[in-house]
Amino acid sequence: MPELPEVETIKEALSRGIGRARIDDVVVRQGSLRQKVPDDLAAQICGALIHQYRRIAKYIIIDLNNSKSLVWHMGMSGKIKLSDKPPEKPEKNDHIIIATSNGVITYNDPRRFGLLICLPTIELSQHPLFAHIGIDPFDGGLTPQYLFDKLQTKKKTSVKQALLDQSLVAGIGNIYASEILYRARILPQRSSYSISFKECRALSEAICQVLQEAIRAGGSTLRDYQKPDGSFGYFQHQHCVYNKTGQACPDCICNAAKTGGIKKIILGGRSTFYCERIQK
Numbered sequence: 001m002p003e004l005p006e007v008e009t010i011k012e013a014l015s016r017g018i019g020r021a022r023i024d025d026v027v028v029r030q031g032s033l034r035q036k037v038p039d040d041l042a043a044q045i046c047g048a049l050i051h052q053y054r055r056i057a058k059y060i061i062i063d064l065n066n067s068k069s070l071v072w073h074m075g076m077s078g079k080i081k082l083s084d085k086p087p088e089k090p091e092k093n094d095h096i097i098i099a100t101s102n103g104v105i106t107y108n109d110p111r112r113f114g115l116l117i118c119l120p121t122i123e124l125s126q127h128p129l130f131a132h133i134g135i136d137p138f139d140g141g142l143t144p145q146y147l148f149d150k151l152q153t154k155k156k157t158s159v160k161q162a163l164l165d166q167s168l169v170a171g172i173g174n175i176y177a178s179e180i181l182y183r184a185r186i187l188p189q190r191s192s193y194s195i196s197f198k199e200c201r202a203l204s205e206a207i208c209q210v211l212q213e214a215i216r217a218g219g220s221t222l223r224d225y226q227k228p229d230g231s232f233g234y235f236q237h238q239h240c241v242y243n244k245t246g247q248a249c250p251d252c253i254c255n256a257a258k259t260g261g262i263k264k265i266i267l268g269g270r271s272t273f274y275c276e277r278i279q280k
């Protein structure tokens with residue numbers, strides 16, 4: 001699933017590749033996504049100019065000059081493809097094709113968990129999709145004190161599950177949660193309540209660093225994720241613990257053959273990776 005760095009990468013690619021274009025045509029070939037694509041989507045957006053691209057958590061927001069915004073989520077397997085002209089023969093699972101004055105955006109989503117809806121821009125913050133979303137790692141509000149206060153209220157949850165809670169910090173997914181805790185040297189299974197203020201300092205720094213590095217690298221390539229230009233991100237090569245069961249972590253001096261290396265456990269139903277030598 002695209003996580004925050006992937007969504008940020010897609011948003012940047014749209015901004016660079018399409019920019020402030022006029023929407024000329026919309027073809028919905030398959031509208032049954034997680035939520036139904038509105039039947040009157042074309043009527044709502046054709047002729048409008050794209051004003052800006054934003055990201056809220058893992059949603060891409062495209063603000064138009066007619067006081068409406070497109071809200072786009074890539075679901076589990078959604079991809080955005082950019083091209084100069086509409087595809088002559090759309091590929092399988094090309095569900096939505098938006099032609100603009102500066103190129104064509106094609107949305108492909110084999111599993112159809114994605115979402116594309118259109119809302120009045122002023123209603124965005126009150127919409128159920130966004131009403132409970134926590135602060136964004138890059139908005140400057142992610143202080144050690146904020147994390148400490150929030151984690152204290154989550155007694156029964158592991159710190160790793162707390163990081164996945166979108167009402168706490170928006171946009172951290174399963175891969176980066178393991179990477180962030182490794183960077184902060186904190187064991188993922190520890191209770192949120194036990195994380196000290198000092199550790200919250202390390203954690204807030206790790207969240208920003210890991211996500212920023214991933215954005216710079218163009219997001220991860222895992223299963224379904226592909227950048228809009230068709231190339232693959234390469235942050236996976238920098239993963240320290242994710243999917244590396246049994247291997248030595250980059251900072252370990254121990255012999256992985258003897259210690260068993262990186263461990264995998266399941267927390268809240270999700271795979272979780274850590275090094276028990278480095279993380280406390």
Ligand SMILES: [Zn+2]
Binds near residue numbers: 251252275277
């Ligand atoms: Zn290690």
